[in-house]
Amino acid sequence: MPKYQPIIAAVSLALFAVVACAGEPTWTDPAKAAAENVDFNVQGEYAGDKPADTAYQVIAMGDGKFTVVECEGGLPGAPGSAFTSKTTVHADVDAAKVKQLVGDAHRVQRTSPTLGAKAPAGAxxxxxxxxxxxxxxxxxxxxxxxxxxxxxxxxxxxxxxxxxxxxxxxxxxxxxxxxxxxxxxxxxxxxxxxxxxxxxxxxxxxxxxxxxxxxxxxxxxxxxxxxxxxxxxxxxxxxxxxxxxxxxxxxxxxxxxxxxxxxxxxxxxxxxxxxxxxxxxxxxxxxxxxxxxxxxxxxxxxxxxxxxxxxxxxxxxxxxxxxxxxxx
Structure with a gap:
């Protein structure tokens, strides 16, 4: 089952301040995205203290706007999650509203359990x-x-x-x-x-x-x-x-x-x-x-x-x- 760990960061309104980006930029490196696009540091997954707590998937929409997807039962596929694809969606919200919606949930970065799997004999x-x-x-x-x-x-x-x-x-x-x-x-x-x-x-x-x-x-x-x-x-x-x-x-x-x-x-x-x-x-x-x-x-x-x-x-x-x- 997928593993995840909290992203340790001060979740404050200052963190969620968003600067609009011009054009249609594309990033392939997460470090550059984090440094150059404030929205990148808001988008992602937010989980509660218990696996089956309501979790949130925050989608960056550009120009400081987001879609927040409430996942009833936890993050999809997470250990202990009871998620069954039932969601409530909050579209076209700003970073301050994201902070309000996710509440005490903490931002997490999940890692696939097979990431880095070594090739076995015969592969x-x-x-x-x-x-x-x-x-x-x-x-x-x-x-x-x-x-x-x-x-x-x-x-x-x-x-x-x-x-x-x-x-x-x-x-x-x-x-x-x-x-x-x-x-x-x-x-x-x-x-x-x-x-x-x-x-x-x-x-x-x-x-x-x-x-x-x-x-x-x-x-x-x-x-x-x-x-x-x-x-x-x-x-x-x-x-x-x-x-x-x-x-x-x-x-x-x-x-x-x-x-x-x-x-x-x-x-x-x-x-x-x-x-x-x-x-x-x-x-x-x-x-x-x-x-x-x-x-x-x-x-x-x-x-x-x-x-x-x-x-x-x-x-x-x-x-x-x-x-x-x-x-x-």
Whole structure:
């Protein structure tokens, strides 16, 4: 289960004072974001003393404005939390109102229990922060010791266990649900996409799609800019995750994936569909889901028994680290 620790800071009105930012800035480094954008030091997660106390996810909206999401039962996926996606949303509030709403809750920074997981015996290390490991990828580049998006493994894989860590940029002026708010994706065989995007604080609090869209607009004050099957940890345009356990932007997050490739007979006829399990930040959010074909645009391509892994480039600076795979 995810771990978290309080962020030790004096929570005062002075801390929450906000200076508006011009333009549409993007940060990829949390230290720079904290130094250059006061809103970054307000956004994030706030928890009570007990795991099942009401918790808060504060989303930066740009120019000193925030959306505060009250999470009944605690933070999503936190140890001891009773959260079931039931939320109350306070949209378009300033920093002073954030302070009032969160009350005595303290700001926390959660860490995935699998962050930094070491590759076991038999694993292939695809990226470990070194320049040498770039040789596993086509058109790969580094940002410090992190791998940039927009690259593909040179080697194909069939079925596998995969560990991958990613960090989404901080883009506060892009509305939550906008597909330009830190968009990438893990494309398996260039057919099946597990979405990677900043949808921190957005939840699946209505089972029916039409009811969900109506509730989203009621709570957020605008129409969702995307379908919920385009949100983080979704199987793109096919199935949303069972729970949104995304962390705030610029926090390292993890995917631990079990993938079983589609099977074919000697004549090339498919005999079994592909299946996937996705564990996001230590929480299983896709459980052995059957994939009758590729997802999104990948559904237009014929399925194959083995193929590369693509870290999709979508014009957003998403960063990766500690990627390893165990072929089956």
């Amino acid at each position: 292939i290390v695809l990226f470990d922060g070194s320049k040498d490991s770039l040789s596993n990828w086509d058109k790969a580049s580094l940002d410090g010791d992190a791998l940039c998006e927009g690259t593909t493994t040179k080697k194909p894989f069939g079925s596998f266990t995969l560990h991958l860590e990613f960090r989404l940029p901080y883009k506060p002026t892009r509305q939550p649900s906008n597909q330009d708010r830190g968009n990438s994706g893990l494309y398996i065989h260039n057919r099946y996409e597990t979405q990677i995007i900043d949808t921190f604080g957005l939840h699946y609090n209505a089972p029916d799609k039409d009811a969900w869209r109506s509730l989203f607009k009621q709570q957020m004050g605008y129409d969702s800019k995307s379908d919920r099957t385009q949100w983080c940890a979704s199987l793109y345009h096919f199935k949303n995750p069972d729970l949104n356990v995304a962390y705030p932007p610029l926090a390292w997050q993890t995917y631990d994936i079990e993938f079983t490739a589609a099977k074919f007979d000697a004549n090339g006829n498919k005999t079994a569909n592909a299946r996937i399990t996705v564990v996001h930040n230590g929480i299983k959010v896709q459980d052995n889901v059957e994939l009758p074909k590729g997802t999104g645009a990948g559904g237009k391509r014929p399925e194959i028994p083995a193929g590369p892994l693509l870290l999709q480039g979508h014009g957003n600076p998403v960063r990766y680290q500690n990627i390893w795979i165990i072929p089956k």
